[in-house]
Amino acid sequence: MSRNYLVLSTALSALLSPLAAQAEDISMVLNWVPTADHAPYFYAKQQGWYEAEGIDLEIEAGRGSGAAVQRVAAGIAEIGVADLATVLLARGEGANATAVMTVYANTPQGFYWLKSSGIETPKDFSGRSIGNPPADASRIMWPLFAKTVGIEPDSVKFVNVSPQAKLASLKSGAIDVTSDFYNEHDLKVREFGDDLGFVAWRDIGVNPYGNSIIVNETFLAEHRDTVGKFAAVSQKAFAACVADFQPCLDALMSDVSGLDAENQKNQWSRIKELMRDETTQTVALGAFSPERMAADYSMVETYFDLKEPFDIETVYTNDFLDETIKMTAE
Numbered sequence: 001m002s003r004n005y006l007v008l009s010t011a012l013s014a015l016l017s018p019l020a021a022q023a024e025d026i027s028m029v030l031n032w033v034p035t036a037d038h039a040p041y042f043y044a045k046q047q048g049w050y051e052a053e054g055i056d057l058e059i060e061a062g063r064g065s066g067a068a069v070q071r072v073a074a075g076i077a078e079i080g081v082a083d084l085a086t087v088l089l090a091r092g093e094g095a096n097a098t099a100v101m102t103v104y105a106n107t108p109q110g111f112y113w114l115k116s117s118g119i120e121t122p123k124d125f126s127g128r129s130i131g132n133p134p135a136d137a138s139r140i141m142w143p144l145f146a147k148t149v150g151i152e153p154d155s156v157k158f159v160n161v162s163p164q165a166k167l168a169s170l171k172s173g174a175i176d177v178t179s180d181f182y183n184e185h186d187l188k189v190r191e192f193g194d195d196l197g198f199v200a201w202r203d204i205g206v207n208p209y210g211n212s213i214i215v216n217e218t219f220l221a222e223h224r225d226t227v228g229k230f231a232a233v234s235q236k237a238f239a240a241c242v243a244d245f246q247p248c249l250d251a252l253m254s255d256v257s258g259l260d261a262e263n264q265k266n267q268w269s270r271i272k273e274l275m276r277d278e279t280t281q282t283v284a285l286g287a288f289s290p291e292r293m294a295a296d297y298s299m300v301e302t303y304f305d306l307k308e309p310f311d312i313e314t315v316y317t318n319d320f321l322d323e324t325i326k327m328t329a330e
Helices: 003-022 036-047 065-073 084-091 142-149 163-172 182-195 217-222 224-243 245-255 261-275 278-282 290-303
Strands: 024-029 055-060 079-083 097-102 109-114 129-132 157-160 177-181 196-200 211-216
Touching: 024 065, 024 224, 036 055, 036 224, 036 245, 036 261, 055 224, 065 079, 065 084, 065 097, 065 211, 079 084, 084 097, 084 211, 084 290, 097 217, 097 224, 109 163, 109 182, 129 163, 142 290, 163 177, 163 182, 177 182, 182 196, 182 261, 211 217, 211 224, 217 224, 224 245, 224 261, 245 261
Parallel strands: 024 055, 024 079, 129 157, 129 177
Antiparallel strands: 079 211, 097 211, 109 177, 109 196
């Protein structure tokens, strides 16, 4: 090896080492296993956008919004993705988490059943079994749904079912109803056709914010610049995926096994519907509406026993979002 090569290598190492030293390890826990709505994070990571901002991002699969909030609040993961109503309930118990960007401006929550089971409307859920994971956001928020449709919250039996087993359990009759995100609506339509029964929470007047990016509050206070960079990159990534999903799908599928490309494309089309509201179209992609956040807090305060009331304005911020980036109209 020549002396010139050694000198050059040493010089390059000296130049690069400060950059490497600046990289900050960030753990991000998802609400569930990675699917289309998580593609922007994988795309931004593959493109090196987080790395360029000094963030070494690790993306962890989740086990439900409730579990994601717990991990972020405990500082096990600095950043997470969770259903915002679940975050508000956890905040009422002292959870240490703040939302910095919304992904679902409309709740993706819905219930599915087979019409052949005799269920016609949610009022017929009484005496039936609902299958979903223990930490599923819809199970946590069930009392609100039940009271809205006029049935007793304890009139159903919950059965623990993994996300992957929901359709098979419904088909076999092991459960009568399952909860699921609107993302995978097309998959269920193909599976059950005209026998599929469905109600979207937003269609009965229950439309809290859905999946949002949350941050451990202590971490936010101590690493505000890093959180700002993370939010900015993520917002940019979502905008890029809205413009052209194929590169984002490629990034997701190169990192996550067992996904069907066509199903993920269908999911993304539904996700864009959920991302779109007046605020995300006129203020910024990912922005929260103060009026809607106040309404969400009022909803949670009315239907649930908040152990520790809190100021809703302390639970979210739009400070890190670029107002030149807006959600598209279609």
